[in-house]
Amino acid sequence: MLTVGVVGATGLVGSKMIEILQERSLPVKRLLAFASRGGPDRTVSFHGESIPVQIINPGALEKGTVLFGATSSGVALQWVPPCLLRKVVIIDNSSAFRMSPEVPLVVPEVNPHAIPDEPGLIANPNCSTIQLVTALAPLARLSPIEWVSVSTYQSVSGAGARGVAALEADEERAPAVNRFHRNVVCEIGETGESGYTTEETKLVRETVKIMEMDFPVFPAAARVPVGVGHTESVTVRFRDIVSSGDAGRALLGSKGIGVSATGVQPVAVEGTDPVWVGRLRNHPSDARVLQFWVTADNVRKGAALNAVQILELLLKR
Numbered sequence: 001m002l003t004v005g006v007v008g009a010t011g012l013v014g015s016k017m018i019e020i021l022q023e024r025s026l027p028v029k030r031l032l033a034f035a036s037r038g039g040p041d042r043t044v045s046f047h048g049e050s051i052p053v054q055i056i057n058p059g060a061l062e063k064g065t066v067l068f069g070a071t072s073s074g075v076a077l078q079w080v081p082p083c084l085l086r087k088v089v090i091i092d093n094s095s096a097f098r099m100s101p102e103v104p105l106v107v108p109e110v111n112p113h114a115i116p117d118e119p120g121l122i123a124n125p126n127c128s129t130i131q132l133v134t135a136l137a138p139l140a141r142l143s144p145i146e147w148v149s150v151s152t153y154q155s156v157s158g159a160g161a162r163g164v165a166a167l168e169a170d171e172e173r174a175p176a177v178n179r180f181h182r183n184v185v186c187e188i189g190e191t192g193e194s195g196y197t198t199e200e201t202k203l204v205r206e207t208v209k210i211m212e213m214d215f216p217v218f219p220a221a222a223r224v225p226v227g228v229g230h231t232e233s234v235t236v237r238f239r240d241i242v243s244s245g246d247a248g249r250a251l252l253g254s255k256g257i258g259v260s261a262t263g264v265q266p267v268a269v270e271g272t273d274p275v276w277v278g279r280l281r282n283h284p285s286d287a288r289v290l291q292f293w294v295t296a297d298n299v300r301k302g303a304a305l306n307a308v309q310i311l312e313l314l315l316k317r
């Protein structure tokens with residue numbers, strides 16, 4: 001039986017983690033809930049019990065505690081290092097440590113072997129990366145991948161509770177640049193010198209780290225006025241011919257993937273666990289090129305569920 005703490009327990013991802021820990025009946029003896037402040041009005045519910053929200057005190061953590069991180073990367077940089085000194089296990093959702101060479105970046109269906117025997121910090125990938133690599137991994141077993149082009153249509157919940165509130169507020173306001181309602185915002189995160197945004201760079205770097213393969217990824221990330229569910233249009237060029245039929249069969253037999261002939265829309269995937277792949281088709285002039293759509297619930301498989309699955313892997317060992 002474990003002591004589990006959720007840092008960011010009041011946010012979108014943290015509260016979904018608490019929900020999934022209950023759904024999947026993990027052996028949690030004690031749940032600790034942390035956020036930016038406590039107070040009499042701040043509790044979370046776990047198996048019918050009201051748990052007070054507190055400010056994290058690394059010195060009070062017991063060895064062996066499992067901490068799920070669901071805070072921004074700036075906040076994670078403050079609490080993760082002192083907590084690691086207490087010999088706890090941390091599964092962090094922020095981007096703060098994902099690209100550190102010594103930190104495993106894990107999607108259980110793709111690279112469970114990346115978790116060392118005595119893990120300290122494990123990073124959960126970006127939501128768009130998780131659904132992309134889950135779909136790419138079975139296809140990469142059919143033929144080596146030469147390149148991947150991906151355009152994302154990301155829901156506002158990917159920007160946390162503030163993103164959801166902003167879409168609701170925008171519905172009341174006059175049209176404006178960068179608002180979510182009735183718009184497509186073709187820039188997520190900050191734009192760097194290369195012209196690519198931080199969100200696009202995460203997709204490129206995290207994909208090759210998780211897949212342990214070196215191929216170029218051409219990304220374009222946009223925010224669309226959808227509540228939950230990220231959608232991606234993916235084009236893959238393989239070294240050899242990969243027919244859409246073979247690709248569909250490989251995906252159908254893979255863990256964590258659902259296949260639909262018609263494509264799957266975000267309204268249909270909210271609240272579901274799989275990564276959904278649809279509309280597989282080969283390019284008429286090059287059968288080594290395969291195109292398809294990928295959709296997943298970004299708060300579940302794109303964040304909270306993936307993190308809980310990592311804990312399940314640790315418990316199986």
Ligand SMILES: NC(=O)c1ccc[n+]([C@@H]2O[C@H](COP(=O)([O-])OP(=O)(O)OC[C@H]3O[C@@H](n4cnc5c(N)ncnc54)[C@H](OP(=O)(O)O)[C@@H]3O)[C@@H](O)[C@H]2O)c1
Nearest residue numbers: 008010011012013035036070071072094127158160161303
């Ligand atoms: N949303 C997604 O689809 C998604 C997917 C993948 C990864 N992620 C990543 O997961 C992380 C959390 O995202 P989210 O969407 O859940 O954000 P969110 O809804 O904005 O929640 C942020 C959480 O962080 C807490 N927090 C803020 N300052 C803190 C502090 N100083 N100490 C402790 N906790 C603090 C907040 O608590 P208060 O209530 O006290 O402010 C809140 O619980 C981010 O790094 C995000 O990039 C999100």
